[in-house]
Amino acid sequence: MSAQSAMHLLVTGANGQLGQCLADQLKAQNIAHTLLSRQDADINDTVVLEKIIADKGVTAIINAAAYTAVDKAESEPDLARRVNVDGPAALAKLSARFDIPLLHVSTDYVFDGNQQTPYVETDATGPTGVYGQTKLDGELAIQRHATKYIIMRTAWVFSEYGNNFLKTMLRLAKERDTLGVVADQIGCPTYAGDIAQALISVARQLHEAEEQNLPEARYGIYHYAGDEAVSWHGFAMAIFEEAHRRGVLANIPVVNAIATQDYPTPAKRPTYSVLSTVKLSHDHRVDASDWRVAVESVLLALAT
Numbered sequence: 598m599s600a601q602s603a604m605h606l607l608v609t610g611a612n613g614q615l616g617q618c619l620a621d622q623l624k625a626q627n628i629a630h631t632l633l634s635r636q637d638a639d640i641n642d643t644v645v646l647e648k649i650i651a652d653k654g655v656t657a658i659i660n661a662a663a664y665t666a667v668d669k670a671e672s673e674p675d676l677a678r679r680v681n682v683d684g685p686a687a688l689a690k691l692s693a694r695f696d697i698p699l700l701h702v703s704t705d706y707v708f709d710g711n712q713q714t715p716y717v718e719t720d721a722t723g724p725t726g727v728y729g730q731t732k733l734d735g736e737l738a739i740q741r742h743a744t745k746y747i748i749m750r751t752a753w754v755f756s757e758y759g760n761n762f763l764k765t766m767l768r769l770a771k772e773r774d775t776l777g778v779v780a781d782q783i784g785c786p787t788y789a790g791d792i793a794q795a796l797i798s799v800a801r802q803l804h805e806a807e808e809q810n811l812p813e814a815r816y817g818i819y820h821y822a823g824d825e826a827v828s829w830h831g832f833a834m835a836i837f838e839e840a841h842r843r844g845v846l847a848n849i850p851v852v853n854a855i856a857t858q859d860y861p862t863p864a865k866r867p868t869y870s871v872l873s874t875v876k877l878s879h880d881h882r883v884d885a886s887d888w889r890v891a892v893e894s895v896l897l898a899l900a901t
């Protein structure tokens with residue numbers, strides 16, 4: 598048997614919420630890695646990235662960089678496209694040139710939300726806004742330029758890091774006695790730490806399959822999300838109840854369940870974007886994110 602070479606993961610978008618969770622877990626698991634924030638290297642900067650991949654002996658790229666401001670994207674489509682389409686295309690070309698896997702993250706917002714049963718990977722897409730459209734076009738660019746890719750679509754990401762719905766709700770609860778939160782958009786909250794774990798696990802399996810020349814390395818599009826569907830209103834209530842139980846919030850505000858039309862936003866969001874995680878669980882033995890348990894651990898992390 599030939600000597601096994603060690604896995605070395607390159608993470609782009611290292612200062613984002615997923616990027617920081619990846620950094621934590623790569624360090625904890627003692628996996629060789631290189632972290633790149635936007636300041637270190639723009640994902641469109643092929644020359645810089647090419648040198649890093651060659652110098653460090655990178656064995657796979659995890660792209661956690663993205664333009665994620667859903668409403669702002671409506672008025673900044675060119676910037677959103679540069680980050681969400683041109684960037685992944687550049688990384689896909691590098692993946693092909695070095696013959697290394699690209700693990701990329703996409704979103705439930707590639708769907709139109711008109712379905713009433715969980716979306717599987719082969720369901721028709723139909724984004725309702727600029728962010729979702731650019732993320733879909735990024736997926737297509739990767740499929741065009743790379744062969745060894747994982748596109749992991751996820752949803753409603755929260756964590757102790759960066760900006761997210763959980764942190765917005767905690768902030769608003771401290772500022773106001775009454776909130777209105779939409780109850781007619783249904784999805785699956787997903788903890789960024791669990792996505793990080795899923796990506797690392799898949800990267801490890803692909804690396805081992807490659808090293809052992811196994812024919813069954815499984816690439817393609819996968820869904821990874823929380824294990825329970827809920828509305829944004831339901832998610833807000835779960836956050837507040839847990840925050841109150843832990844003493845993070847002295848009082849739970851009144852949270853009115855409102856309709857989408859009563860909370861107008863520049864971008865239209867899908868009404869239903871529940872993702873089925875059956876394929877990932879079958880092919881890579883990764884369990885869905887237990888988001889209620891994760892809400893507890895994020896609140897604990899924020900309190901300390």
Ligand SMILES: NC(=O)C1=CN([C@@H]2O[C@H](COP(=O)(O)OP(=O)(O)OC[C@H]3O[C@@H](n4cnc5c(N)ncnc54)[C@H](OP(=O)(O)O)[C@@H]3O)[C@@H](O)[C@H]2O)C=CC1
Pocket residue numbers: 609610611612613614615616634635636638639640641660661662663664665680684702703704705732750751752753754755759760
């Ligand atoms: N957040 C969510 O609810 C969801 C996210 N996703 C997807 O998950 C992935 C991770 O999201 P999340 O961690 O929340 O995103 P964040 O917005 O927290 O992080 C994205 C990071 O990308 C960096 N970045 C932006 N432009 C560039 C560029 N041109 N070159 C290099 N880096 C760049 C940003 O840098 P800077 O900090 O300097 O701005 C930021 O640190 C994304 O692909 C996103 O589309 C999918 C579903 C839900």
Ligand SMILES: Cc1cn([C@H]2C[C@H](O)[C@@H](COP(=O)(O)OP(=O)(O)O[C@H]3O[C@@H](C)C(=O)[C@@H](O)[C@H]3O)O2)c(=O)[nH]c1=O
Pocket residue numbers: 665666667668704705706751752753754761762765769776777778779782829860862866
């Ligand atoms: C702050 C707030 C939001 N809302 C609504 C608006 C919206 O419909 C919903 C969620 O609002 P946000 O703007 O926080 O979340 P949004 O930016 O839409 O979150 C999305 O981000 C991108 C990056 C993704 O890929 C998606 O999976 C999803 O997580 O809650 C209220 O009803 N009341 C409120 O007080």
